[in-house]
Amino acid sequence: MKYLLVATTWHLLAVGLLLRVGSSAEPLIEVHLQGDHITGTPLHWSAKRVTMLTANGVRRDFSPNMVQRFGRLAGELVASTQQQVWQHLRGEFGTPFSIKATKHYLVVYPADRVDRWSSLLENLYSDFHGFFQSHRHALPRTRFPLVVIVLPNREALLQTAALSGHADPRKIAGYYCDRSNRIWIYAPPSNSRQLPLSDHITLRHEATHQLAFNTGIHERFGTTPRWLAEGLAMFFEMPQQPASLRTRDSQSESALRQTAFLNRGDSPRGRNVPLKLLITDDSLFQQSPELAYAQSASLTRFLIRTHPAGYVGYLKHVATRPRFTFYAARTRQTDFSSCFPGNMARLESQWRAFSNTPR
Numbered sequence: 066m067k068y069l070l071v072a073t074t075w076h077l078l079a080v081g082l083l084l085r086v087g088s089s090a091e092p093l094i095e096v097h098l099q100g101d102h103i104t105g106t107p108l109h110w111s112a113k114r115v116t117m118l119t120a121n122g123v124r125r126d127f128s129p130n131m132v133q134r135f136g137r138l139a140g141e142l143v144a145s146t147q148q149q150v151w152q153h154l155r156g157e158f159g160t161p162f163s164i165k166a167t168k169h170y171l172v173v174y175p176a177d178r179v180d181r182w183s184s185l186l187e188n189l190y191s192d193f194h195g196f197f198q199s200h201r202h203a204l205p206r207t208r209f210p211l212v213v214i215v216l217p218n219r220e221a222l223l224q225t226a227a228l229s230g231h232a233d234p235r236k237i238a239g240y241y242c243d244r245s246n247r248i249w250i251y252a253p254p255s256n257s258r259q260l261p262l263s264d265h266i267t268l269r270h271e272a273t274h275q276l277a278f279n280t281g282i283h284e285r286f287g288t289t290p291r292w293l294a295e296g297l298a299m300f301f302e303m304p305q306q307p308a309s310l311r312t313r314d315s316q317s318e319s320a321l322r323q324t325a326f327l328n329r330g331d332s333p334r335g336r337n338v339p340l341k342l343l344i345t346d347d348s349l350f351q352q353s354p355e356l357a358y359a360q361s362a363s364l365t366r367f368l369i370r371t372h373p374a375g376y377v378g379y380l381k382h383v384a385t386r387p388r389f390t391f392y393a394a395r396t397r398q399t400d401f402s403s404c405f406p407g408n409m410a411r412l413e414s415q416w417r418a419f420s421n422t423p424r
């Protein structure tokens with residue numbers, strides 16, 4: 066391999082390199098950093114940050130200043146096989162963990178426990194694909210093996226979350242990490258065959274995020290409005306019945322209390338967020354998370370139930386926005402309005418009436 070680079074001009078040279086291999090959609094390169102090296106395809110580069118995607122589906126970000134040298138390899142990025150990812154996980158986690166392989170998932174879990182996760186994940190996979198199939202939006206197979214890591218206890222999860230810079234890990238029961246493309250959860254203390262409902266809900270919630278970002282429902286390297294991602298995850302999180310039948314408000318409200326936030330304060334019941342604010346401003350999830358989650362779930366149910374084609378069209382529209390771009394509030398509002406034409410105030414009043422009607 067011929068190395069091509071002076072580190073400080075990485076991004077300019079990378080652009081030139083990619084122009085020369087313009088016929089290749091995902092050119093394969095190898096980058097040597099200080100104490101590390103990465104093989105993958107460049108997704109984005111600037112003077113401040115370079116982003117690459119590896120064959121395991123992991124996103125890597127680094128400063129151009131860290132690059133010592135890089136060069137192009139033959140061929141394009143080819144996703145690792147399940148066996149290759151399995152071997153990587155075996156080396157990473159060692160004998161304290163078992164690994165269960167299913168059709169789409171690799172589940173790493175403590176070796177002293179029984180596997181209670183893999184069949185539930187495949188159920189969710191079928192549920193998710195079936196829902197979109199029934200709404201005339203057939204989804205592709207996932208490109209990378211879907212990895213789920215089950216840690217032995219909650220303390221281990223909180224440590225991992227803190228190390229990966231997850232915001233306020235004290236509140237989480239599990240999370241999907243879009244950089245590693247993995248779900249991180251923890252095993253409940255009991256070793257009964259059946260997973261407790263709250264753990265099952267968390268699993269489905271996070272697995273919905275993972276599926277959405279791995280099937281193109283959301284663009285993994287773009288900006289997805291928070292209400293859209295969380296509303297969809299909550300729509301699928303209850304396990305008892307197919308998502309296409311799930312519209313009762315009470316179900317998702319009870320689920321809400323058990324999933325993303327364990328330390329619950331005031332109840333969101335009876336409080337409303339203006340539609341325009343919810344769809345244009347993600348900061349509500351920092352300021353008033355319970356309310357933001359509840360209203361996102363409610364709006365999602367309303368739109369799927371009453372405007373299913375518009376909702377799916379809106380998902381597609383948002384997912385085709387350019388990667389690595391800011392999504393301004395005004396554009397968010399314009400995009401939303403273009404998919405749900407008509408008077409926004411009327412749509413909002415229909416939503417309120419829907420959410421106040423017992424079903």
Ligand SMILES: [Zn+2]
Pocket residue numbers: 270274294295298325
């Ligand atoms: Zn979520």
